[in-house]
Ligand code: SF4
């Protein structure tokens with residue numbers, strides 16, 4: 790878990806409006822930093838149908854998260870959307886475990902100088918302060934695209950590999966493939982505001 794804050798309601802509510810929701814909340818680092826009260830208020834105010842709300846420790850631990858989610862398989866099946874309250878690493882783990890489900894994050898992950906938290910090495914989060922996972926099929930372009938592109942691929946990818954480093958996959962190809970599988974390719978038609986890099990360690 791890294792340092793997180795709950796996203797603004799105006800960003801999340803249009804995504805989940807009138808949907809059946811499965812809520813997954815990571816409390817593993819509650820003592821480090823997790824905005825318990827803000828999450829409680831956000832979830833308590835939801836008008837949508839909450840199929841199930843589950844809390845666990847360390848969503849960033851893939852094997853553990855997999856077992857836990859498996860125990861809730863029928864509830865996940867009933868839900869149209871899985872809404873995760875965790876850092877960017879936890880949200881990416883859930884997204885990769887539920888490849889055929891739409892997974893959204895309710896949090897932005899913040900950079901705190903000197904604090905690196907505990908993260909699974911295979912999932913990258915640059916703690917960029919404005920999480921993009923809701924628009925990229927749960928795959929992070931900030932950390933995984935060589936050019937940190939946020940609005941689509943550069944066009945240089947060859948056979949699914951990155952033109953900057955052919956040893957790594959083109960993450961935008963992965964994002965497009967995932968959105969196609971979910972029937973959500975229209976997500977890429979969204980024109981987002983320019984990223985505020987002032988809230989990112991890259992600033
Ligand atoms: S977009 Fe990527 S780097 Fe930014 S908070 Fe989300 S997972 Fe982390």
Ligand code: SF4
Pocket residue numbers: 933934935936937938941942943944945946947950951952953954958959960961962
């Ligand atoms: S080829 Fe893909 S991963 Fe590489 S820089 Fe271009 S968009 Fe990013």
